[in-house]
Amino acid sequence: MNPSTGTGDRLSSFSAHGASETVLVINSGSSSVKYQLVNPIGGEAIASGLIERIGEDDGKITHKFAGNTTRRVQDVPDHGTALRIVLDLFNELGPDLAAADVVAVGHRVVQGGSKFSGPVIIDDQVVEDIRSLIPLAPLHNPGHVRGIEVARALLPDIPHVAIFDTAFFQTLPEAAYTYAIDAELAKEHGIRRYGFHGTSHQYVSGKVSRVLxxxxxxxxxxxxxxxxxxxxxxxxxxxxxxxxxxxxxxxxxxxxxxxxxxxxxxxxxxxxxxxxxxxxxxxxxxxxxxxxxxxxxxxxxxxxxxxxxxxxxxxxxxxxxxxxxxxxxxxxxxxxxxxxxxxxxxxxxxxxxxxxxxxxxxxxxxxxxxxxxxxxxxxxxxxxxxxxxxxxxxxxxxxxxxxxxxxxxxxxxxx
The missing domain is CATH 3.30.420.40 (ATPase, nucleotide binding domain)
Known part of the structure; x- marks a missing residue:
């Protein structure tokens, strides 16, 4: 991608701490893709957007950067198209991802089961492990898998990292995560308390410590x-x-x-x-x-x-x-x-x-x-x-x- 005229200047002025080492965060849902380009040092959301109604001919597209909001309606037949649109929006409207020095693509994944107790760099095996957890999250994990596969294909030279909503709660005591049902049945089908919103709970509790x-x-x-x-x-x-x-x-x-x-x-x-x-x-x-x-x-x-x-x-x-x-x-x-x-x-x-x-x-x-x-x-x-x-x-x-x-x-x- 070639830098657009003036994009670098707008990027620097928008980010109080500069654009060095940004992360593209992607949240692929069942019929949507939410994204944000984040400066992890300063904490700014440099750009963000949302593509909704994937699979329909009146998909809704929103892209925000440098105080400007662009909205469009167009056919978004699948997640592959949606993520290509995302990259096109950055290319057309800014910021240019090459100039933004994207060092990683972070994928939110709702269900990590008992397999994942923290973030993991995505390889083919990780994708298959996330796919294997679809029975535990049939509304969420299929979209995550599709989003990860397409994003890895479109951005093959950047590390992709999976962050799991459930990971923070892998520390729950056995008495807290165990349901009182037939033990063998629960084990066979992965039935236990996993917890969700873990990324938020972890971030907020850590923020409390720093504020106090x-x-x-x-x-x-x-x-x-x-x-x-x-x-x-x-x-x-x-x-x-x-x-x-x-x-x-x-x-x-x-x-x-x-x-x-x-x-x-x-x-x-x-x-x-x-x-x-x-x-x-x-x-x-x-x-x-x-x-x-x-x-x-x-x-x-x-x-x-x-x-x-x-x-x-x-x-x-x-x-x-x-x-x-x-x-x-x-x-x-x-x-x-x-x-x-x-x-x-x-x-x-x-x-x-x-x-x-x-x-x-x-x-x-x-x-x-x-x-x-x-x-x-x-x-x-x-x-x-x-x-x-x-x-x-x-x-x-x-x-x-x-x-x-x-x-x-x-x-x-x-x-």
Missing amino acids: GRKLEDLNQIVLHLGNGASASAIRGGVAVETSMGLTPLEGLVMGTRSGDIDPAIIFHLHRNAGLSIDEIDDVLNKKSGLKGLAGDNDFRGLHDLIEAGNEGAKLALDVYIHRLKKYIGAYHAILGRVDVIVFTAGAGENDDIVRSLTVAGLESLGIAIDPARNNERSREPRIISPDWTSTLVMVVPTNEELAIARQCVAMIDA
Whole structure:
């Protein structure tokens, strides 16, 4: 690729720490490709984009660089086409990847099973291992495999690194990851708690240590990743000892469209009495449940508007959401024995002061509280929102999974 006129200047001016040694982070989903060019030293997202509706003739394309956003609609028949479009966008709109000195391509992979406990440089065997885990993540891993294969073919001279959502939770104690079902059946089919959002939980818990100026190994933390997908973790000394998501991202907290914890017999009940197939039940629990199932809206801004208008279903949805969060905080408090920090992160965790306030309300006897003024502050910076008297700090720490992936990539290729 030849540098475009002026691209180098725009790149240098956009990145406060220069463009040296960038990482291209790719997240290939079942029908989308999300990407970001990251400066792992300074932490800036130099450029980013999203290709949606892969496999359809009205694919949506968004590319952002140097304050400019380009949007297009065109046919994107497959992942190969999508990734070629990505490279064409960099070539046409900038920044030029050759000038950006891309040292690695980082691939987010949802399910690493028990095979992967950390990042790994991708070779043919790694691709086959990820492919073998498709039964554990049929909605995610196929897209990852396709994205990795195409990206390796298009960028063959750059190291490709796989970063697994599940890797951080490979430290869970056996008692925490084992389900109480037939042991041989579980072993044969890889049934255990894997946990997800691990890159976010690891990044945020490490960020807390740096912000507070305290050693990570001295801190017990509960991290609440509250996006459309939501998960909680208990982290002792930087090591995960519990997490809410399980074999799949469906277990645990109430989420935007996922049910979280339910009695498993509900599945049998829906099959036998409502006549729903397994696929239909899967669709209900993953896409038509959670806040959307209870209130018809999985965006907290819309939910709060409905509550203000007197919608009882929306109020119940928020009550159920908060109730589940409190249960997990209490359970993880018992597991950790001492909680130094509770951290809110991701969409609602970072931006919704009402959710934070309601989650912590009533926990004063545990030494947990929120200062209203601090909680209402609008900031993109990590901050403490608890009053000075509490024994447990409550913090808001923005997550940055792409930066975490980029830094792990650099650590791998430099090892």
